[in-house]
Amino acid sequence: MIEILRRYYYFRSSNFEPQANILESQKGKMPASDKPYLNFVIDPDLLKRLDDFRFRQRFATRAAAIKWLLDWALKQNPSPETS
Secondary structure (H helix, E strand, O other): OHHHHHHHHHHHHOOOOOHHHHHHHOOOOOOOOOOOOOOOOOOHHHHHHHHHHHHHHOOOOHHHHHHHHHHHHHHOOOOOOOO
16 A cells, blocks of 8 residues: 555656656557557456356466467357347
């Protein structure tokens, strides 16, 4: 808790630029990595299942768990069901 308060007062007293302004100044620039960026919306139930899997398997991040799951699933040679 002391560390959080120390950081709060440091940022308050410094010329800290809010993240939104930093992102605004970076518009149109490529990210530091050349890797593609994925962004998607999922249902709360699926997110809970993902987080449960992540913690059971001890992945450091959601992104690591998602990458592993996608790689594993694609290796299963899936085909979409057609009606």
